[in-house]
Amino acid sequence: MIEESIIEKAKEGDKQAFRTIFHYYEQKVFSTAYFIMKDRQHAEDVVQEVFLKVYLKIHKLQNNKVFEIWLYRITVNLCSSFFRKLNKFSTSSIDEKIMVEDFLISEKFSLPDNILIRKEFQEKVMEVVYSLPVKHRTVITLYYYNNMSIKEISNIMGCSEGTVKSRLFYGKKELKKAFDMEEEDKEDAIYEF
Template sequence: MSEENEIDRVHLTYSDEQLVEKFKAGDKDSFRILVERYKSRVYNIIYGIMGNRDEAEDLSQEVFLNVYRFLHRFKERSKFYTWLYRIAVNVCLSAQKRKNKSGSIFSLTELSETNNTSGKMELADQSFSSQKMLENMELARKIKSAINSLSEVLKTTFILRESEDLSYQELAKIFQCSRGTIKSRLSRAREELRQKLKLYLM
């Protein structure tokens, strides 16, 4: 076994916290392992938000560049992946603001907790499909504006839930709170979005 492979084998046994501490102590291999550990998740989150594979690749690199620049400031008051996912979400939102063209972050799926078993909010004019309606620049602008108007904690929770389909338990671990708190946040986010988008809903 080569020395490099042996280093990788040893590093893979470390927790995120141990890798962060080793990086702060000057071990660059620790950062490489963190990237390998999380690059797929970060890419999936970004692709879910942005909907473009090339953009997801570019923004993933931006996320890890930011992580590399600021990891020495990470105080470990939260889990590493919580901090990482927050960076990913913020990078996406910044990218959306930089874009001149209109585009949608999310569909109208799962914005309400009604008796609709499909989990989808019905559009007021059913002669249009959801996809066609989302192509409408005004609707896309309304959706982006509504999502961006949420408080940071509601927005981040909602984006991670919708883009990565994380469970309540996974979200609770990320935010270090109870499942009930997560459910409450998502309910509040959906209610606010439903009110802001009510003209487009049944």
């Protein structure tokens, strides 16, 4: 999390402080928007709108400690607004689904075979996540990719912690079901020979 003094300077109109905030959070906001929106261009549009809104409204933020929650609330709300405007889901190529290299390849998966296995696993996870309703997908994204607590997600989404837990449970159940079915398919394929 960024230092509160930088947030305070940005509230006072310091452009360098705002740039620091932007550079610190740009990729995180993009990743969140991308995983919710399923479309690179829409996610980039959301990022622009988020930081424009932050720039224009940061002076109204009363408690610097909640800056990050406020930022992600803006992100989630703008994603919802985009969905309403589009009134449909866009499809994206499988390459775009594998977007943030940080999520795909860590040092422990740096061998070519491991990279391929990791990439295939990531593709499968993202397919399942993208098939979830937007509210469930948003909770999964905030919880797993942004490492937020249930309480933080509750604040961002404006719903109860119980609702967040329920959506998280549903998302996990769908992921488990998808991977259990895949394992059964592999076992069936073994018996066919």
